[in-house]
Amino acid sequence: MKALIALEDGTIFEGRSFTGHGEAVGEIVFNTSLSGYQEILTDPSYTGQIVTMTYPLIGNYGINPEDMESAAIHPMAFLIKEYNGFPSNYRSTMSLADFLQDYNTLGVEGFDTRALVRHIRSKGAMKGIVSTKDLDRNSLVERARSWTGLVGRNMVKRVTCDEPYGWASNRPVPGTDFSTARTKNPNPLRIVAFDFGIKFNQLRLLTEKGCQVQVVPATTTADTVLAMNPDGIFLSNGPGDPEGVEGVVETIRSLLGKKPIFGICLGHQILGLAYGGSTYKLKFGHRGGNQPVKDLETGHVEITSQNHGFCVDPESLDREKVEVTHINLNDNSVEGMRHRKFPAFSVQYHPEHAPGPHDAVYLFDRFIEMVRKNI
Numbered sequence: 001m002k003a004l005i006a007l008e009d010g011t012i013f014e015g016r017s018f019t020g021h022g023e024a025v026g027e028i029v030f031n032t033s034l035s036g037y038q039e040i041l042t043d044p045s046y047t048g049q050i051v052t053m054t055y056p057l058i059g060n061y062g063i064n065p066e067d068m069e070s071a072a073i074h075p076m077a078f079l080i081k082e083y084n085g086f087p088s089n090y091r092s093t094m095s096l097a098d099f100l101q102d103y104n105t106l107g108v109e110g111f112d113t114r115a116l117v118r119h120i121r122s123k124g125a126m127k128g129i130v131s132t133k134d135l136d137r138n139s140l141v142e143r144a145r146s147w148t149g150l151v152g153r154n155m156v157k158r159v160t161c162d163e164p165y166g167w168a169s170n171r172p173v174p175g176t177d178f179s180t181a182r183t184k185n186p187n188p189l190r191i192v193a194f195d196f197g198i199k200f201n202q203l204r205l206l207t208e209k210g211c212q213v214q215v216v217p218a219t220t221t222a223d224t225v226l227a228m229n230p231d232g233i234f235l236s237n238g239p240g241d242p243e244g245v246e247g248v249v250e251t252i253r254s255l256l257g258k259k260p261i262f263g264i265c266l267g268h269q270i271l272g273l274a275y276g277g278s279t280y281k282l283k284f285g286h287r288g289g290n291q292p293v294k295d296l297e298t299g300h301v302e303i304t305s306q307n308h309g310f311c312v313d314p315e316s317l318d319r320e321k322v323e324v325t326h327i328n329l330n331d332n333s334v335e336g337m338r339h340r341k342f343p344a345f346s347v348q349y350h351p352e353h354a355p356g357p358h359d360a361v362y363l364f365d366r367f368i369e370m371v372r373k374n375i
């Protein structure tokens with residue numbers, strides 16, 4: 001069935017839906033990973049975005065129950081060059097089209113994804129609309145333009161949990177007591193994880209490495225967190241503009257120096273704001289599995305998994321207080337920071353991978369070491 005993709009600047013692409021009728025509006029972004037479409041679709045950081053995959057053949061290994069990064073699909077729509085509806089993989093339990101349909105997410109194939117990506121790359125991120133229902137080109141462009149966009153909006157409130165939960169046997173378990181989260185370690189570290197749209201692999205890795213993790217809603221107060229008496233605090237990834245997330249920056253600022261803190265992606269940006277810095281929107285973002293990041297201390301380069309459209313402004317940081325520890329070798333943007341006085345560090349990229357290279361998993365060990373030192 002025919003589908004139109006319209007961008008706010010008037011550009012139109014014509015493709016076909018492989019998931020039936022649908023319509024979605026959002027920021028059009030692209031991901032350059034060669035595989036990992038299930039993890040990308042279930043990453044809550046894509047809330048409000050329409051994801052285009054640059055790899056030309058998608059769907060060929062199906063969907064399986066183990067690779068979920070949250071309990072739902074988050075992008076507003078999914079755009080690909082060619083859909084393969086005959087998955088061949090021993091782990092696959094369903095097709096990508098069925099998975100998208102289960103979550104009412106529109107999937108469109110059969111158009112020049114490379115032209116779309118090159119357009120965004122040269123003109124910058126854009127608002128867009130995808131539809132099988134409205135095929136009037138002028139109306140679609142108008143509707144893409146009138147969408148509010150992501151800048152300044154709080155998208156975290158759409159995806160954060162309502163109630164605290166723990167993690168056991170590869171799934172969330174309700175409860176507010178650390179003991180609901182199980183680990184094989186006889187002396188587990190107690191970690192409170194702020195859920196800004198957390199990816200399950202962050203919880204899998206923390207648990208595997210001997211932590212009992214208690215996940216809490218984004219609006220949890222500093223007093224509530226301190227009353228839980230954690231050994232460390234983890235700040236997750238999440239969707240949208242960090243400057244649009246209300247209340248959280250003050251909470252994190254008041255926890256600085258009281259407990260060791262590790263932040264990933266939105267968690268890193270929120271730490272940047274808590275340090276008194278600011279963030280800005282990148283031209284078209286970094287999304288993929290091959291972003292080169294240099295550790296400025298060791299000179300080592302890691303190939304990293306990334307998904308972000310905003311970034312901490314290095315000029316805004318007080319360098320007496322905060323050290324930039326990592327930079328992106330493609331555009332020199334800030335990829336990591338460390339507080340000089342308090343036990344707190346963060347990265348813009350995704351050491352939990354899922355999908356992507358595992359080069360940066362050691363950062364979870366670095367966090368655990370920092371927490372143990374501060375007990």
Ligand SMILES: NC(=O)CC[C@H](N)C(=O)O
Nearest residue numbers: 237238240265266309310
């Ligand atoms: N993965 C993330 O946490 C993304 C952070 C933020 N939403 C951004 O786009 O920059």
